[in-house]
Amino acid sequence: MIVALLATSLAFGGITTDSPPVQGTATVVVLTDGDGRPRGGETVRVVHRPGLQGDREVAIGITDGLGRVRWTPDVAGVAEIRAGQEHLALQIGWPGIPLDSAVLLVLLGIAGLGAGGYGLGLGKRSR
Amino acid sequence: MARLSQRPWFPGAVNGAAALAVAASATAPLALGGLAPVAVAALVAALVGVPIARAEWRLRPDQRSRTGIGLEALGEVLLIAWLAATWASTMPGWMGAGVGILCWAAAWALVRIRAGLAVVALAGLCLVQGALATALGWLEAAPWTLLAPQWAGWSAWLPWSLVSGLLLAGAGVAHWTRGARPHPGTGYVPWLPAGGALLLLLGVACRTGSRFESELGWAPDSLLVGLGLLVVCTAAASALAVSERAGRMAVLGGVLALWFGGPAADTVPWVFQVWLPLGLVALLGWRARHAEGLARIPCAVGAVLALVALGLGWPGVPDAPPTAVAAALTGVGLAWIAATRAMLEAR
Numbered sequence: 001m002i003v004a005l006l007a008t009s010l011a012f013g014g015i016t017t018d019s020p021p022v023q024g025t026a027t028v029v030v031l032t033d034g035d036g037r038p039r040g041g042e043t044v045r046v047v048h049r050p051g052l053q054g055d056r057e058v059a060i061g062i063t064d065g066l067g068r069v070r071w072t073p074d075v076a077g078v079a080e081i082r083a084g085q086e087h088l089a090l091q092i093g094w095p096g097i098p099l100d101s102a103v104l105l106v107l108l109g110i111a112g113l114g115a116g117g118y119g120l121g122l123g124k125r126s127r
Numbered sequence: 128m129a130r131l132s133q134r135p136w137f138p139g140a141v142n143g144a145a146a147l148a149v150a151a152s153a154t155a156p157l158a159l160g161g162l163a164p165v166a167v168a169a170l171v172a173a174l175v176g177v178p179i180a181r182a183e184w185r186l187r188p189d190q191r192s193r194t195g196i197g198l199e200a201l202g203e204v205l206l207i208a209w210l211a212a213t214w215a216s217t218m219p220g221w222m223g224a225g226v227g228i229l230c231w232a233a234a235w236a237l238v239r240i241r242a243g244l245a246v247v248a249l250a251g252l253c254l255v256q257g258a259l260a261t262a263l264g265w266l267e268a269a270p271w272t273l274l275a276p277q278w279a280g281w282s283a284w285l286p287w288s289l290v291s292g293l294l295l296a297g298a299g300v301a302h303w304t305r306g307a308r309p310h311p312g313t314g315y316v317p318w319l320p321a322g323g324a325l326l327l328l329l330g331v332a333c334r335t336g337s338r339f340e341s342e343l344g345w346a347p348d349s350l351l352v353g354l355g356l357l358v359v360c361t362a363a364a365s366a367l368a369v370s371e372r373a374g375r376m377a378v379l380g381g382v383l384a385l386w387f388g389g390p391a392a393d394t395v396p397w398v399f400q401v402w403l404p405l406g407l408v409a410l411l412g413w414r415a416r417h418a419e420g421l422a423r424i425p426c427a428v429g430a431v432l433a434l435v436a437l438g439l440g441w442p443g444v445p446d447a448p449p450t451a452v453a454a455a456l457t458g459v460g461l462a463w464i465a466a467t468r469a470m471l472e473a474r
Contacts (some may be wrong), residue, residue: 051344053159053284054277054413077272078343080216087247100273102472105329111169116175119139119319 015081015088017026018053022093023076029060033066038067042083046071048066050080050089130245139176139316140246142180142297144365145206146324147253151213151358151401153331156287163276164284164291165328171292171432172321174399174406177299179411179429180317182422197469200208201439202300203366204465207376208457212398217355218350220353223386223417227430228381234363235377249361254323256357257330259418263337263410270336289432290404296321299410311385327358379464387411391453393445400440400457407433 014032021027030037043070046061049055061069063083073079107113147169156164203369214227214333264270277284284363293299331351338348363380367373408430415426419471436457 022391049275051158052273052277053280056274077275078340091268091272091343092341094269095267096362097242098271098275100276101162101271103168104276104331105274108162108166108325108329111173112329115173115318115322115325116320119136119316119322121136121315 009113015083016080017071017088017090020081020093021071021073023073023095025095026070027071028082029063029069029071029081030084031063031069038065039063039066039083041067042067044069044071044081044083046073047080047082048092049077073102130241131247132241134315136316136319137246138369139184139190139297139313139320140365140368141206141300141370142209143246143250143320143323145297146293146320147250147358147362147365148206148258148325150324150327150331151217151285151294151355151362152291152333153328155216156284156291157273157285157332157335159287160277160280160284161275162275162332163278163281164288165289165325165332166276168292168295168328169287169325171289172325173293175432176296176298176308177234177317178291178425179293179414180296180321181314182426183298183414184263184314184317185221190333193469194413196472197465198410200468200472201406201462201465202378202410203370204379204461204468205403206300206366207327207380208383208398208461209378210359210366211377212387212395213396214355214359214384215387215462216395217359217393218352219264219388219392221282221389224385226356227359227384227388230360231377231380231384231467234367234380234400235373236253238364238367238373242364246361246365246368249357249364250323253327253354253361256354257334258325260334262308264334265337265349268340270333270340273336273339274332274349279388282439284438285452286400286404289436290296290399290407292464293411293429293433294403295324298425299407299414316418334452342378350407391457393447393450394457395452397454401437401454402461404433404437404440 014034016030016032018028018030029044031042031044034041040063043059044061044063045057047055047057056075058073063069073092075097076092078089079092080089100124153165172419212229214230217221217223218226237249259427299321330356334351334354335350338346338351363377367376387398411426411433415423415430418426444453
C-alpha cells in the first residue's frame, strides 16, 4: 500500500492515479505533460507482471480531454502503466491472499518439513 | 561420542551438495513459472529422485569396471562444474570468479579441520539465513506476483524442474561416496537433503518475490547474493567432505570458477541445459542397466526425464564463435577430466 502510494505521488513522466489501484476497484489514471497540462487522446496501456513469463499488456482506454481514463484492474500484483513514452511502475493491491499461490506454498512447505523430518529419522522406530 | 563424519547419515552430504545447488539456481525458473516449476521439481524429487538415490544409497556400484569408474568420475566432475556455474550465474564476472575461488579454498580448509562439523554448521547457517531473508522479505511485501504459478508456460521451465527434481535428491551423484560408506538401514537419508533444500528453495523464492514486489521489478539483493555464496560454500564443503580427492576437487572447483567467471561466462547456461542433463542420461541409464529388481524402474524413468529435459531445454548452437568454442571446450574438458581419472584409477 505504501509503495503504491509512493509510486502514485512520485509519478514522474506525467502518469498518476487518483487512488492506489486495487484489483476489482475502479480508479482513474491521469496523464499530464511536462507542464502539468492534461494530455487527451492518448492510449493508455497496462502491462501486468512486467519482465516475467506470463506478462500481459492490456489497453485500458484513451484519455479524455482532461487527460483521464477510468480503469478497473482485473489482475493484482506488480504492473506498469504506459502512455506514449512514459511509464509508471506500481502495485495493484490484492483484495485478499491469492489462494492458489498460498495453498501451493503451504503444501510445498509441509512437504519440505516432512521430507526433512523423515530423513532425520524422526518417527522411525530405532533399530 | 562418534565424530559427525562417522555417523551413518554422513555419506548423504554429497546428496546435500547437489540439493543445495538447486536452491541456489532458482531465480531464473521463478521468473518463468512462479511456484509451478518448484512444485514439479518437488514432485519429481519425491517420485523419482529419492527412489533413485535410495537405490544408489543401498547399492555399491561396480567400481572396478572402467565404465563404472568413469561414470562416477563424470558425476563428480559434473557436480563440481554445476556448483561453479551456479556461483558464476549468481555473481558474474572476474570478481565473482575471485570470490568463487576463495569459496572453494575456504570449503577445503573447513573440511580439512573438521569435515562433519563444517558441513552441519554451514548447512545450519544456510537454513538460518534463508529463514531470516524470508522473514525480512515478508515484512517488506508479500511475494504473490512472482510466486503466482504459470502453468501455461511449462515448456520454458520444465527442463529446470525435471533436472532439479532429480538433483534435489542427489540422484545420479549419490553413489559418489568414496569416503564414508553408507550403512544398512539408512536408506531414508536422501529425504533429508531433498526436504532441507526444498525449504531453502521456498525461502529463496519468497525473498526474491518480496524484493520484486517492493521494488516493482528486478533489483539487486545483497542478502540473496550473500545467501547464494553461503549455499555454494556449503555445497562445496559437502561435496569435498566425503571425497578422497578433496584437494584436487577443490582445485578443479577454483579453476572452473575462473573459467565460468571469465572466458566461458556466456556458456554458463550450457552447464544447466546441456552438460548436466546429458551426464544424468548417461549416469542413470547405466545405473538402470546394472541395477537389480525394482531399482531399475526409477533409474530408467530418471534417465528418460533427463533426456526430455535435454530435448526441451536445448539452447541451440551459439551464434558467436567464441561462445561456441568455449561451450565445446567445456564439454570436452569435463569429459577428458572424468576419462583421465577413470583411466588412472582403473589401473
